[in-house]
Amino acid sequence: LAKTTQPISMDSYEGQEVNITCSHNNIATNDYITWYQQFPSQGPRFIIQGYKTKVTNEVASLFIPADRKSSTLSLPRVSLSDTAVYYCLVGGGDNFNKFYFGSGTKLNVKP
Amino acid sequence: DAGVIQSPRHEVTEMGQEVTLRCKPISGHDYLFWYRQTMMRGLELLIYFNNNVPIDDSGMPEDRFSAKMPNASFSTLKIQPSEPRDSAVYFCASSQNRGNTIYFGEGSWLTVV
Numbered sequence: 542l543a544k545t546t547q548p549i550s551m552d553s554y555e556g557q558e559v560n561i562t563c564s565h566n567n568i569a570t571n572d573y574i575t576w577y578q579q580f581p582s583q584g585p586r587f588i589i590q591g592y593k594t595k596v597t598n599e600v601a602s603l604f605i606p607a608d609r610k611s612s613t614l615s616l617p618r619v620s621l622s623d624t625a626v627y628y629c630l631v632g633g634g635d636n637f638n639k640f641y642f643g644s645g646t647k648l649n650v651k652p
Numbered sequence: 653d654a655g656v657i658q659s660p661r662h663e664v665t666e667m668g669q670e671v672t673l674r675c676k677p678i679s680g681h682d683y684l685f686w687y688r689q690t691m692m693r694g695l696e697l698l699i700y701f702n703n704n705v706p707i708d709d710s711g712m713p714e715d716r717f718s719a720k721m722p723n724a725s726f727s728t729l730k731i732q733p734s735e736p737r738d739s740a741v742y743f744c745a746s747s748q749n750r751g752n753t754i755y756f757g758e759g760s761w762l763t764v765v
Contacts, residue, residue, distance in 0.1 A: 575753065583758060584756030585695070
């Protein structure tokens with residue numbers, strides 16, 4: 542099963558770019574890579590999803606190397622409101638049971 | 653779009669009582685998921701449905717837990733009897749198809765005393 546490994550926490554300052562890397566060595570051919578954001582007292586919220594190479598939307602960019610064994614979520618110019626837990630998930634191709642959330646990365650943005 | 657709607661948002665109940673959590677998925681979504689979140693175990697997938705049919709319930713902790721989806725717009729997660737260790741946030745989520753994004757509700761905060 543394609544479980545993920547992320548840093549437990551990261552600190553950053555407002556205006557900086559933040560890169561959170563996730564390892565998923567056992568990713569399957571049909572698995573997508575999806576990142577979610579969770580604020581306290583709320584459900585996780587979709588940020589970005591990719592399969593390979595690079596994906597960019599209005600919120601973030603997702604970089605995926607050719608071997609797909611890792612991925613990096615890039616948040617440009619973070620603000621205090623980006624303080625949250627960020628989860629990297631792989632799965633969804635064949636079996637949603639593979640959507641393991643893991644422990645996520647607690648991003649703390651400081652003024 | 654109203655998003656995934658869960659009720660109740662908060663519930664405090666006594667040990668041994670039956671608890672029923674409710675969920676209305678996003679219209680048109682074929683997949684419905686029930687997750688549980690605790691500090692100790694993080695987010696756990698309990699069960700998911702496809703077209704109202706339970707596909708995988710291997711995450712359901714024990715027989716005290718049951719989930720149903722009588723139609724495409726409604727699902728319940730029932731705990732009977734409830735125990736203090738069931739205290740958690742229970743999230744319902746839905747998705748349009750495999751590989752697509754999962755949309756979460758705001759959660760039902762359950763406290764069993």
